[in-house]
Amino acid sequence: MARIDLQNLAHSYVPKPSGPGDYALKPLDHVWRQGGAYALLGPSGCGKTTLLNIISGLLVPSEGRVLFDGRDVTALPTEARNIAQVFQFPVVYDTMTVYENLAFPLRNRGLRGPAVDARVREIAELLDLTPDLKHRGSGLTADAKQKISLGRGLVRPDVAAILFDEPLTVIDPHLKWELRSKLKALHRALDLTMIYVTHDQTEAMTFADTVVVMHDGAVVQMGRPQELFERPAHVFVGHFIGSPGMNVLPATVYGRSAHVGGHEIRLARGYPPIDAGRVEIGVRPEFATLAPAGSGVPVRVRRIDDLGRVRLAKVELAGIPMAATVPEAMPLVGDEASLTFEREMVHVYADGHLVEGEAA
Amino acid sequence: MDKPVNQGAWLLVLPVLLIVAFSAIVPLMTVVNYSVQDTFGNNQFFWNGIGWYQELLDPSTDLGGRFFDALWRNLLFSFLILAIEVPLGIAVALSMPRQGWRVAATLVVLALPLLIPWNVVGTIWQIFAREDIGLLGWVVNHLGIPYNYTADPLSAWVTIVTMDVWHWTSLVALLCYAGLRSIPDAFYQAARIDGASRWAIFRNIQLPKMRRVLLIAVLLRFMDSFMIYTEPFVVTGGGPGNSTTFVSIDLVKLALGQFDLGKAAALSIVYNLIILAVCWVFYTVMTRMDSGRS
Structure with missing residues (x-):
């Protein structure tokens, strides 16, 4: 002992x-x-x-x-x-x-x-x-x-x-x-x-x-x-950790929003200007959900994998590949869709390390 | 449904059969043929049946006495060298380095005696042990120990046993080393955590893992030493007297010295059967021991 x-x-x-x-x-x-x-x-x-x-x-x-x-x-x-x-x-x-x-x-x-x-x-x-x-x-x-x-x-x-x-x-x-x-x-x-x-x-x-x-x-x-x-x-x-792992997207972060390739993603916390070589946002596929086109950040769907319990979409957000969850019974028409994020679960990383935001 | 059998495969085995026939079976049959006949030269042969065998296996006859004396010498020699080389080989293997440049250096040094032709080994020791010009003989005699392998049977035995140990311990050591190297580090680490003593590690980890290679080492060394000819022949020529005359040396004397082809052939056959039998016993006992553990 x-x-x-x-x-x-x-x-x-x-x-x-x-x-x-x-x-x-x-x-x-x-x-x-x-x-x-x-x-x-x-x-x-x-x-x-x-x-x-x-x-x-x-x-x-x-x-x-x-x-x-x-x-x-x-x-x-x-x-x-x-x-x-x-x-x-x-x-x-x-x-x-x-x-x-x-x-x-x-x-x-x-x-x-x-x-x-x-x-x-x-x-x-x-x-x-x-x-x-x-x-x-x-x-x-x-x-x-x-x-x-x-x-x-x-x-x-x-x-x-x-x-x-x-x-x-x-x-x-x-x-x-x-x-x-x-x-x-x-x-x-x-x-x-x-x-x-x-x-x-x-x-x-x-x-x-x-x-x-x-x-x-x-x-x-x-x-x-x-x-x-x-x-x-x-x-x-x-x-x-996680399978597949977290999506990491290069972004510019200011205040309560992040921009990835010209698209805005709202954040739960506010961030001061970050002085780092590499600023990224990270969000797990479990917290990024595919939605019909027009209801969130626009993405292009590349492939849907049926994993049994869940369906996983391989999508491109402004040309950057990432994975997202496909909700049950979502009809898929064409390859245009959009993503909605669970705001609390979108994190900001500077040079790989998590940046604590200021809660509003 | 009948399986079609392709007898054509026999053709592929044929070359091997031919080679083995000419290299082993035909000469062996020639020896069998000699062993049941007697000759007085002029290439004239007389049927003798199993006469030579009866004489050979009866120690009261001249031939039988000679044979059994040589056989006991052989067995004593094999016993002595195994009793020395196996523990010594294990000890050497245990003290060999496990990594770094010293591994290669040790391996080369150990392999050296194994690379020397047998008659050269004999010649080296024949000179090395001479009491007049040999370093070993001269030193031992000047230390006050009487030592002369040409006159004293004990000296002769010490010389040939030492020579064999020098020549062949490396083989046992290298085989054991290979066995030791196959033990994963985790075993040693686990033993340390279990608080095992040095002896317990040897007894419970190293020795069991060396078992298989030791089986091979004992078999090889037994067969080789039981058939030994060249080195003692070069060093002592079987003497002084008959004190280092082994079966193989006696066989050559009989066949090429006295031209008793019949006796020599019978001796060859019996000698061969003894080696086969002893190896079979060794092998069976040791593999039984091995499988009996699981």
Whole structure:
């Protein structure tokens, strides 16, 4: 049970970093609450695994400190930290039975006898591994193996946090859902801090209370899944989360209106003149609705995709491609149409970062 | 409905059959033919049936005694070199670097002994171990340890075993290294998180992953050492006395020294069958061990 503080943490794989480009992880301050379920979301190479390995102690950061409940563990090796990690590929000791696999971390720490037995059986019960306890680990399916890896983390009574490094990558799709629900249930049952690294937004959004989005070695936004969806702090978050991602349109913004290619889009908040290289507005396809021509900003319809639950239109607004929702039962005549926007959901970005408007 | 069978495929196999026939089956049959006959020269042969085999497998006869003595020497030699080369090879593989330029350097250095022709290896050690002009022999003798492989059987054995270890440990090490390299980093990281000791990592991660390559290493080294001829022949010529006369050396003496083609042919066949049988047993036992785990 612990709170994990990262203070001014940064890491570079280059011995003498000369610029921000050399950092795999840019300076970062962060607090992981005791008992929180976090997801670290970002594309490959964004530094999320680096961050995870620093927390678990597999990697010593080049700068900054890691605190467990206020105790500095930065220089401590991983075996001296009360932390568990589950890897992308299931790690199972082939020569041992499932029981011995689960008992391994306890026995390595000098525990013997009934204490080990009770704990192993308890964890096996939680993970539905009881029928397999006597079998060798090598013959089991990938999801059972991953459960064993997870079990070896859970079995230690003292773990402060469990770190997951894309744990469902090699699991069959139909079992992913099940295993993820299991993790969620374990999180509720055991009151453990869990940090879950993934590049899959669905996994992140369903698993975590707090999603931390990383991009290029830095945290770009942290928040509840809904916040990330409705108010992306960075165009990257807008692109990365949601399918399809947020529409980003170059615009000139003044006061309560934005102009895109000569068309005015009304904004919910007022903006001062923005002094930035690149000014854009971002709006998710979910909040841009297609309407008959003449009732909003004129667009040209390129294609309609029926995704089952919704229909999505690929349109062009003043020559700029974007996506919009097609309302049910909307008749389509020709390729001339118009868009209406949900005003609260149109955001302004300067050089990629969200600009807070002044509420009227 | 009957499946049409295309017998034409046999034509494609024919070249291989012909090559194998001429390279293996025909010579083997010649040897079988010799082994049931006796000759007194002049290319005259007399039918002897299984006589040579009976004599060969009966240790009380002259031929049988010779054969069993050489066989025990062979087995002792194979046992010794396996007992040294396998643990040593594993130790070398474990201490090899995992990345950087030193990997390439180590691999080249390790591969060197394997690239030297066998009779050259023999010659190197024949000179290196001489007590008068060889560096090794001279040093050992001047340290006060009596060492002379041409006169003392123990010295001769030490020399050929050391030579084989020098020559072939690299092979075991390289095979083990390949096995070690196939272990994903996650295993080591997980072991660290599980608090595993160095020994526990070796026992539960590294050794199981090296099992398959070790099987191959033991098989190769057993077969090679059981058939060893060139190196001891060059170094000791089978001596002093008969103390380093292995089956292969004895076979050559019998066939080319004494021109006892019948006896030599029978010996060849039995020798061949022993190797086949032992390899089969090794292979079955070790693959059974391997599959028995899952």
